[in-house]
Amino acid sequence: xxxxxxxxxxxxxxxxxxxxxxxxxxxxxxxxxxxxxxxxxxxxxxxxxxxxxxxxxxxxxxxxxxxxxxxxxxxxxxxxxxxxxxxxxxxxxxxxxxxxxxxxxxxxxxxxxxxxxxxxxxxxxxxxxxxxxxxxxxxxxxxxxxxxxxxx
Amino acid sequence: xxxxxxxxxxxxxxxxxxxxxxxxxxxxxxxxxxxxxxxxxxxxxxxxxxxxxxxxxxxxxxxxxxxxxxxxxxxxxxxxxxxxxxxxxxxxxxxxxxxxxxxxxxxxxxxxxxxxxxxxxxxxxxxxxxxxxxxxxxxxxxxxxxxxxxxxxxxxxxxxx
Numbered sequence: 441x442x443x444x445x446x447x448x449x450x451x452x453x454x455x456x457x458x459x460x461x462x463x464x465x466x467x468x469x470x471x472x473x474x475x476x477x478x479x480x481x482x483x484x485x486x487x488x489x490x491x492x493x494x495x496x497x498x499x500x501x502x503x504x505x506x507x508x509x510x511x512x513x514x515x516x517x518x519x520x521x522x523x524x525x526x527x528x529x530x531x532x533x534x535x536x537x538x539x540x541x542x543x544x545x546x547x548x549x550x551x552x553x554x555x556x557x558x559x560x561x562x563x564x565x566x567x568x569x570x571x572x573x574x575x576x577x578x579x580x581x582x583x584x585x586x587x588x589x590x591x592x
Numbered sequence: 593x594x595x596x597x598x599x600x601x602x603x604x605x606x607x608x609x610x611x612x613x614x615x616x617x618x619x620x621x622x623x624x625x626x627x628x629x630x631x632x633x634x635x636x637x638x639x640x641x642x643x644x645x646x647x648x649x650x651x652x653x654x655x656x657x658x659x660x661x662x663x664x665x666x667x668x669x670x671x672x673x674x675x676x677x678x679x680x681x682x683x684x685x686x687x688x689x690x691x692x693x694x695x696x697x698x699x700x701x702x703x704x705x706x707x708x709x710x711x712x713x714x715x716x717x718x719x720x721x722x723x724x725x726x727x728x729x730x731x732x733x734x735x736x737x738x739x740x741x742x743x744x745x746x747x748x749x750x751x752x753x
Contacts, residue, residue, distance in 0.1 A: 455599055456664035481646060547747060559693075571747045589737035589743065
């Protein structure tokens with residue numbers, strides 16, 4: 441039986457967030473992949489159908505974060521993904537929130553850089569992620585986040 | 593060539609300054625620094641504030657050793673390229689980042705034997721003396737652990753969380 445290919449939208453900030461997301465993309469082999477990140481040039485090898493540029497912002501830069509969120513809303517409405525994944529940071533949280541609103545199945549993989557506690561966005565992501573993951577076994581809790589492995 | 597990088601977010605003068613001081617003492621010029629908007633500019637080797645991502649990838653691949661802040665981007669790339677990596681964590685108390693997550697990362701990297709770690713400038717200066725004989729600590733492939741990829745793939749295909 442054949443069925444329509446899943447559309448996946450993968451979202452991340454730059455630097456380590458992107459390097460980690462890139463290492464997760466093989467999970468979506470055979471699906472239609474769309475990427476939204478800060479530095480589209482670094483996503484050339486990701487095999488995405490389309491790479492969107494997003495504005496990076498931390499949760500302390502309210503106006504910038506708002507602009508980033510609006511950009512992501514437009515991307516989410518345009519792609520209408522079946523599945524969304526983010527490795528953070530703050531813009532990724534908003535992306536998953538919008539994804540939930542249109543019925544996407546959402547995945548948050550907290551950055552491996554958060555070894556002592558989840559990131560702020562990672563804590564909040566529990567509310568918008570259907571699959572909520574930490575990369576550290578000692579941070580896994582009953583009711584989430586779960587530990588299923590790491591980007592290493 | 594030794595590649596020194598502060599990552600893509602904020603300057604890290606303490607790292608740049610310590611490596612430059614070592615270069616002065618050791619008479620080294622075979623360094624490339626990426627320093628962002630740091631107020632300290634190196635006096636040895638060459639430097640740039642920002643490096644285009646594709647050029648940066650090439651510089652990583654060419655480097656004999658990488659000296660970096662304890663950021664995961666550089667760490668994962670260095671490991672994937674099997675490069676000797678020496679990291680020093682940023683400190684929140686010194687205004688180098690908002691919280692001390694790099695301190696936690698650095699400790700875990702040291703514990704798991706994935707990177708050479710200097711917790712402060714003194715340790716960094718000491719480790720730099722042996723930079724030419726620094727060994728790469730293991731290597732990783734181009735993708736995440738199979739268990740994590742499987743968990744994500746199954747969920748994407750409609751499996752339960």
